Amino acid sequence: MAIAAGRARQEQVYRDGVSGRRPRVPTSAAELERRGRRAMSRRADAYVGGGAGAEATMRANRAAFDRWETVPRVLRDVGTRDHSVDLFGRRHEHPLLLAPIGALDLVRRDADLEVARGAAAAGVPMIVSNQAGAAMESLAGVGRRWFQLYWSTSDELVDSFLARAEASGCEAVVVTLDTTMLGWRPRDLDLGHLPFSRGLGIAQYTSDPVFARLARERAAAPRSGPAPRVTPAAVRTLLEISRHHPGRALDNLRSPVPRAAVETFLDVYSRPQLSWDDIATLRSRTALPVVLKGVLHPDDARRAVDAGVDAVLVSNHGGRQVDHAVAALDALPGVVEAVADRMPVLLDSGVRTGGDVALALALGARAVCLGRPFTWGLALAGAAGVAQVVSDVLAELDLTVGLAGVRSAAELEVRRRY
Template sequence: MESIGRAIQSAIYRAGVFGHRPTVPVEPAALEAAARKAMSPRAWSYVNGSAGQQRTDRANTEAFYDHRIVPRMLVDVEERDLSVDLFGTTLPAPVLLAPIGVLEMAHREAEHAVARAARALGLAMIHSTQASVPMEQVAAALGPNPHWYQLYWSRDDELAASLVARAEECGAQALVVTLDTHLLGWRTRDLDLAHLPFAQGQGIAQYTSDSRFAAMTRERANTPRTERDPRPTPAAVRSVLSQVRRYPGDVRTNLRSGLPRAAVETFLDTFSRSTLTWKDLEWLRSRTSLPIVLKGLQHPDDARLAIEHGVDGIVVSNHGGRQIDGAIASLDALPPIVDVVDGRVPVLFDSGIRSGADVFKALALGADSVLVGRPWVYGLALAGADGAQAVLEHILAELDLTMGLAGVRSISEITRDTLSPVE
């Protein structure tokens, strides 16, 4: 059976004989440049932008330069196995689609397109709480494909419980709790545009499709306003229309009801929560039977505490550099956490993956699997489902070929011995 690496590589070269180039650029920098041209300034700033002077984002990618792959020769690598087991499910590769919010800014089909890409490759997709499409619709599009749910823990526990219950009902196989975004980072590019997509009613479909959130919205809409609105401007009118178009139901009815605006205000008031502590995990455990994975850990002591509090998995992540400017690179945080966990629960890696070779290095440093985010969003922006699928295929193909060229036949053989640090 031909490996995915050779299959994808050969298909590209064969198409080239007839004058056809890949659906999206293969080279990561070219992919990013093409996506920037295709996306609006607001969309590009939101997807590509990070905190402050973008130093953590650069650190994430530059950290991969500090490790070099050391190939071994005369090893029979004709057949290679990329599969991994996570929480009782065998995945075809150690690559999951990271939860990315507001995908409608990248492409009008948003999660519908991403679901088709994930399903075509059998890769696990992680639903974002800040999705543009309700999780139930995405789960239906995914069919039997594995999927997880990422939770932003709201100020309202009933809302958090409702979202978790919905995730269970639509077949999610794990719950990923994002810890590093209880406050929104200082994202300079978005601030310069004075643009927050949620204020436009974008990326809140999980909320507006939720019964608990609907009750909160109705209560707010029925509460008399105590302050007077400023004089309307064209920008304000556009914002209202954006909110109205994205709220469930008839546009005219929404205009009269005031619910779309109330929904945005309710979301902005309830999204972030900085009061959570380790003891709150007990409350969450009492409300779900799903494996609980904590996303956003960067300190070994937090990994110890996670194990003590019975979590089922960890994602080493700094949110793609979007939260703290000058934070530790995610790859640098990985080995100490892997050592502390010592195989007791799966450790996944997120933030900075741009290629299959990057995946190899993260696995060699101890990750059981990785989450990929921005690259497939760039593909989505360029060519919808086909673009997202192509980017993921390129990453998998390079991982497969890198494994063969490095002399390893399975993911379990990718160990720290396959790397050499840069002196």
């Protein structure tokens, strides 16, 4: 199928410019970040933009793209370009998905629905976060969706999430492996701010029947330990929890369940004991294709093949989990070689532009996930901002491929600069 996304997007911008209209969000990655961050609250910017430790991994993710260069070829017929990919027997017009990002209600009200609408308008799937502010069922029918799974300490809750993902029309489940505990994130720590402790980003849990039962059981149990101190900040937190919990805020204020739900979440969401034995049970737990997210080592990629999963996603969680970790793009060629065409390899972490997407595809990724840039578009213009950011990335990808003299990014000639 011929794709003309690049020229069409350029022509639209320049035609609008004749009438004095400019893009709603910046097309420059650097300016998009600058303005998007300014549009966020301090807490939202810290949570979305922050990384682990001194944030060396975040810097390494970006530096990795600078170590590669494209060698354009000329006088080739590139009038027809095709960026479509097949994933798990389904065709995708574009090799791009939106990465799962939790607690997006920090950025904008009804953020997950806005992201779903923006992704659908741009023609790419959204990976719905396990830590979303909207239940997965509320996004059903809004574009194509995958579901991200954080493996809870409760296997019963894991099974409930998987069943709900299937029933709500998700096309795959993305099991995040690198967040069995939260990384050391100074930007959040210095603010003393974890959105989940305020009831933000736990809607998948509070909408789940298994979790609701666990929360009710906790609320009914005798409290142990010292009572929390009553301070103005504690009162504000209680009000936040009551607003974000399902039901009427006034009723929630009178009930012990919303606070118990937050405490239950903090107890069950992470599972440091997660192992390959758990992954081996997935085929009996869900009919959905399974993607393992957070694979960086070739040996882990080989074990994923042996475990019978359907794909791996090379990712260091955008630099949010381990400081001084290997850059995702640097890890990609080794994982691709280890997998040896036995399953698709995807990539996220550090992706900002269509040129970045092109490099990742040329190095063997089947598709790429975009993260922080769409949140900056969300902050600036809601669903329209998300759609524009995605459309701009796809347009640059298309132009990069055509101007390099090839018809798809996989055909690009690339080499290391140093």
